[in-house]
Every structure is written in C-alpha cells, then in structure tokens.
Amino acid sequence: MKSILFKISFLAVFLLLSNKPDVQEFQGQAFYSSKSSMELGSWGARMSEAQKKQVAARLKNRLEKTYVLNFNKEESLFNEEDKLDAMSGATDSWGKNFARGEQYKNVKDNALVQNQEFYGKQFLVKDELQKFNWVMGKESKQIGKYMCFKASTIVPTTELNWYDFSWGSLRNAAPKEDGTTPEIQMTTIEAWYTPQIPVSHGPAEYWGLPGLILEVNAGNTTMLCTKIVMNPKGNLDLEAPSKGKEITKMAYQETITGKMKEMRDNRGRRRSR
Template sequence: MKAILKFRFSLVFFALLSPLLGFSQKTEGVVIYERQEFWSKIIGQLTYLSNEEKDRVKQTWGKNDDGWKSKTKLAFNANESLLTNVEEASEYGWSSRTEDYYIYRNFEKEKKIELIEMMGKTYVVEDSLKAPNWKVLNQIKDVAGYICMKAVTEDTVKHQKITAWFTGDIPISAGPERYYGLPGLILELEINDGDVIITASSVQFKKLTDELKLPKLKGKKIKDVDYDRLIANHIKDSIKSYRNPYWAIKY
C-alpha cells in the first residue's frame, strides 16, 4: 500500500510541476538518441575474462574512453512507436552497414514486433506488450530541454540496473532500446550506472508519413520467452568459454 501511495504521489507531483514549466503536450514526432558504450568500464567488470583480454581492450580504447557512439531514431504518435538504427557516413563519405534493429510498439493494440540481428542471425520477436516493473522516484533533471523524472527497473536476464528519465510533457509510453511503459516519453536511459548511456539529442514534433512503417519481416519468429532464453544461454556459454558475450548482443 505504501508503494502504491508513493507512486501516486510521484505522478501527482510530476503532473503539477510540468504545466508550471510552460510545455505543451505533443504526441507525434521524431526523437534522435545518442548511445555511448564505455567498453573499458564494461570489460573491466567482467570477472571471467582474462587479464590479456582486458589489456587488449584498454589498448584499443585507451585510458580516456569517451564511449563508442551510435544513433537511433524513434518515430512516435499517440498509439505507436518505431525505433530504428541511424546510418551515419564517415569522414571519408562511406557508411558501414548497421545491424537489423526495429523495435515497434502498438500501445492501442497492446502488441509489439521486434526485428533484431544478434549472434549472427535475425530474429522477429512478436508478442503482447509486457512493460518493465518500474519504480518511479522523486528526482528530476533536465534532458534535451525537458524536465524529466527518474524511474528504475532491472533487466533480470542480463542482471543489469536500468535507470530511465521520462517526461510527462510528451505523454507517450515509449523509449529507446526495448524500454517503455512509463507515463511519458523516456529521454534518457542508463545501464548499470553509466556502462551505457542513451540520451535524446533532439526532439522534433511533426506530422509523420511513413516513419512508422516496418520493413518486410525476414527472420526466425520467436516470443519473448524464447528471446530471453537465447540471451541467457548465450551469456552462460560465453562465461564458460571466458568470452565477452556482448560482442554478439547489445549490452
């Protein structure tokens, strides 16, 4: 009962605070997220890796690891969202192939479709929506010009602490990666206290055309339980072989 009251208090506090800041609610547009992966820190915490492997990573990334950067784009409206990778050209004018990665949510129909390339294969995860078990906290900060509130949960398969910052000024239950289910758009996501940080670099409100259209789905169709089993077995096998599992799956 105390937890329910605390959650309601948090939402009431946030709802009262937002209008005072002068933001208008908008429910259609595009968000660009930047993902930073701090591999020196990640590798250093994997106790099953050899010192030689850790030394190779340190030599590759150096002492001043400012994070491997990539971008994703989230298109959203009041009922749907679609997250995709963003291809970026190098300074020489060419761009490398990005892995298949489409995270679709239909909040009205309570269903999802995910096209994910990992471990050398492409999988199509089709299932009903099952939001993470979030705990909303009474902490706020500015992200991309929006006052956001803090929420935490846990990835019970990868055993990772997840911290999200969401804004009630964009009342869409979407977010980056596979995370959603809060009473506002997630503008920042942190994995394991800064191992990976995903932050909205821009928010643009506009009328969408075909941004929510999925490509032709080619891959092995599975459910959430199958996806979780694949990830758990891959991590388990990697630990036994003293390998870093996150070269083949997202951290």
C-alpha cells in the first residue's frame, strides 16, 4: 500500500514540475504595420496635389512598412519585412542606409543590440534600452480581441531616430547666429498596451509597460499590431545580431553624420571646379 501511495505521490510531483511554466516556453509573435505622413515643409507648399501624390507613390516603401516582433518574457527581436519598391520593383537601397536594422531587446538586462548597415559597412550597436517615463492614462479601447490601455510620454526626437539622418535636423542642431543653443526637439508618444499579454515588449524602441504594446502614435507615424500568434509551434528566432563593428548609439549617429558631411563637402568641391 505504501509503495502504491509513494508511486502516486511521485507521479503527482513529476506532473506538477513538468507543467510548471518556463520563461523560455512562453513566446509569441506580433505583426505590425506602420504609416507615416509626408512632411514636405515649404517645398510642399509649392507643389500641386498631383505632384504630392506622385511623391507619395515614390516614397511608399518609406511611408508604409510592415514588421514582425518575436518575444518571450525577457527577450524580443524586431525586424522589418522586405518590400519591393512600388515604382521600380526593386528594394529601397538608399532608404536602407537610414532604416532601423534588426533589433534585439532584453528587458531583464536593459540591453539593446541592433544591426545597422551604412553604405555597405556593418555596425553592431550595443547600448542600454531607451528610457521612457510613461504616464499611465485611464482611457481604454479594443484592438482586435485585446483590451488596451493608454500610456504617454515625451522624449527628445533624436533619441528615437538615432539611426536616421536628415539635413533638416543637422541644420536645426547648428548653433544660432547669436550663439545660443537650439531648442531640443521633442516627440510626444501615445502607446496602447494590453495586460492580457503580460510582457514589457513593444515594437521598435518602445517597451516598459505592463503588457504588450499594440499601438504607438509618435510624431507623424502610427504603428499598429495587425496579428498576434501566441506560443506558435517551434522555437522563434530570438538570437541577438552578432556581426559588425561594435559601437554605441551616440557614436553611430556621429559616424553617419560625419560621413554625410564629408559627402556633401566633396560634392561641393567637384561642382566648384
């Protein structure tokens, strides 16, 4: 009798331990689409509506993107899905120089590892995760089958798009004629997260809320989750990028800014000959 009870107890403990959730077994996949509005400035004011539509068609790959986020409790891997150029049928090689690369985040270790390619040279950006001082809101809404809650914050714009470059931001960062420092441009962020998926992940740089972020509105860009697959069959790819010259976010920004200035100066010297 004691032998039978021992076997039953051993079996119960075995089943309990084998069904214990493991952080690596909890995984999911979220698909996002993003849309950005064109910012044409004073140049756009001189364009007709037909011309604006032509520009929008040519820039479709940069204004509309799709992404996939693989995640477990602690790690996530975020990557853009390749799309053909709407006009030429080719991938956007110029845009890739200033696009976000494959991005690995570890919320436990506060670690970011991101692969960046700039004119054929590979960089491996290693840094801390972006800091967000989220303000929790009371608003809620349904996204798909998930109940979501609002959170918002404000961060310096350059901290969100450190991998990007624009001549406009370069001009704005230059000291003014009176020697004063230019005002730091800020971006207001509105995020919607769901506690039904209790992870601190989100698309792109966004993270740190008590639930998966399903929607982000930041500046002129909206990013929305269109599909979620929880615990898919097989192990998802959550391996951090490993190839390229190691560099920090700030150093990478200084590198591409310096290279773009050099290209501009070389072009100016050729024209003056």
